[in-house]
Amino acid sequence: MNLQSPHLSIEMTQEIFYCKEALHLESGEILPEFQLSFTTQGQLNDKKDNVVWVLHALTGDANPQEWWAGLIGEDKFYDPSRHFIICANFLGSCYGSTQPLSVNPGTGKPYYYDFPNLTTRDIAASMDKLRLHLGLDQIDTVIGGSLGGQVALEWAYTLKERLNNAIIIASNAKASPWIIGFNETQRMAIESDQTWGSMDAKAGKKGLETARAIGMLSYRHPQTFIQHQSETEEKRDNFKISSYLRYQGMKLANRFNALSYWTLSKAMDSHDLGRARGGTAAALAKIQCKVLSIGIDTDLLFTFVESRFISLHVPKGTYREISSLYGHDAFLIEYEQLQYILQSFYLENNHSIRT
Ligand SMILES: CC(=O)SCCNC(=O)CCNC(=O)[C@H](O)C(C)(C)COP(=O)(O)OP(=O)(O)OC[C@H]1O[C@@H](n2cnc3c(N)ncnc32)[C@H](O)[C@@H]1OP(=O)(O)O
Numbered sequence: 001m002n003l004q005s006p007h008l009s010i011e012m013t014q015e016i017f018y019c020k021e022a023l024h025l026e027s028g029e030i031l032p033e034f035q036l037s038f039t040t041q042g043q044l045n046d047k048k049d050n051v052v053w054v055l056h057a058l059t060g061d062a063n064p065q066e067w068w069a070g071l072i073g074e075d076k077f078y079d080p081s082r083h084f085i086i087c088a089n090f091l092g093s094c095y096g097s098t099q100p101l102s103v104n105p106g107t108g109k110p111y112y113y114d115f116p117n118l119t120t121r122d123i124a125a126s127m128d129k130l131r132l133h134l135g136l137d138q139i140d141t142v143i144g145g146s147l148g149g150q151v152a153l154e155w156a157y158t159l160k161e162r163l164n165n166a167i168i169i170a171s172n173a174k175a176s177p178w179i180i181g182f183n184e185t186q187r188m189a190i191e192s193d194q195t196w197g198s199m200d201a202k203a204g205k206k207g208l209e210t211a212r213a214i215g216m217l218s219y220r221h222p223q224t225f226i227q228h229q230s231e232t233e234e235k236r237d238n239f240k241i242s243s244y245l246r247y248q249g250m251k252l253a254n255r256f257n258a259l260s261y262w263t264l265s266k267a268m269d270s271h272d273l274g275r276a277r278g279g280t281a282a283a284l285a286k287i288q289c290k291v292l293s294i295g296i297d298t299d300l301l302f303t304f305v306e307s308r309f310i311s312l313h314v315p316k317g318t319y320r321e322i323s324s325l326y327g328h329d330a331f332l333i334e335y336e337q338l339q340y341i342l343q344s345f346y347l348e349n350n351h352s353i354r355t
């Protein structure tokens with residue numbers, strides 16, 4: 001029981017950070033200005049050592065209390081009565097941050113297909129502008145899964161001694177051809193939608209449905225579907241898994257847009273911590289903070305081998321593994337194991353943050 005907040009009432013604040021400074025992107029392009037939607041919950045303590053910055057995955061938003069409800073929130077592992085919890089919607093995403101449907105200040109019209117290519121390094125750089133805006137010199141923990149883990153790793157590299165812990169879940173130091181291939185097939189699905197190319201917020205919506213259905217196969221494991229979508233009677237058609245994938249496609253297409261999906265999937269592909277830094281091993285060797293890399297035994301997309309690679313090459317690395325039926329998406333589901341792993345990590349590292 002959280003005695004400080006018996007009625008679970010610590011307010012969450014949602015704001016927009018407007019950055020009027022240009023962001024110079026890795027591609028050489030420039031975003032003349034941008035905005036990030038972000039939330040904070042809890043208070044920065046006097047020692048300013050309780051900042052937990054949460055980074056979302058491909059289709060998440062700035063409300064981890066919703067999509068990571070088992071980990072973030074009052075009476076949860078990261079508790080706003082102790083931690084100052086920050087989460088920003090990624091640049092390129094469609095939950096309040098600058099994205100392809102935003103107005104290009106140069107033309108006065110939405111960017112649509114002129115929105116620049118972003119990399120995970122660019123997304124981390126935009127996040128750092130928010131950190132400076134908030135006046136935070138020190139972050140205790142950055143934590144993210146999947147694309148969120150990629151961005152967290154990039155940020156950990158540049159934050160240097162300003163970061164104590166990076167928790168990188170179901171992620172990697174460099175996008176594998178397998179991941180890029182999955183993303184490419186999803187973009188092909190979007191491209192094959194006849195509305196793709198039109199200047200319309202709903203362009204590519206049907207294609208996005210297919211893209212998400214393909215994506216779902218990579219976010220889960222064959223065993224997930226044997227468990228949850230097996231037929232109980234003999235059938236020749238209309239299988240459960242078919243309606244499940246169609247439903248998941250529609251669900252995503254109703255809350256996301258294809259242009260943002262395109263942009264963020266390209267960012268995921270771009271991920272290479274070692275680019276222009278002498279390769280991934282050399283770049284990982286320069287990360288100064290403690291790194292907890294968590295793999296998932298059934299992850300078919302970001303394999304546990306890639307997660308372990310991170311911990312083996314950073315100077316202060318720990319590797320832990322989640323065992324799950326759910327494949328890659330287990331990082332959004334297996335709360336008990338996550339809490340245990342996190343608790344042990346902080347205890348083993350005799351860490352000041354109270355958990
Ligand atoms: C503003 C926003 O909403 S932001 C949301 C933020 N989202 C994220 O950050 C994404 C991260 N979250 C996720 O990826 C997912 O929510 C997960 C991994 C945590 C869980 O996935 P879910 O889709 O909820 O679970 P699951 O795969 O079991 O599917 C359940 C849904 O499929 C439906 N379903 C299950 N089987 C079938 C079937 N055979 N046919 C049709 N529908 C089916 C269920 O009725 C349920 O529907 P509901 O979501 O409307 O309740």
Ligand SMILES: N[C@@H](CCO)C(=O)O
Pocket residue numbers: 057058059060145146147219328329
């Ligand atoms: N299920 C995740 C994708 C994989 O990380 C999401 O929708 O963000």
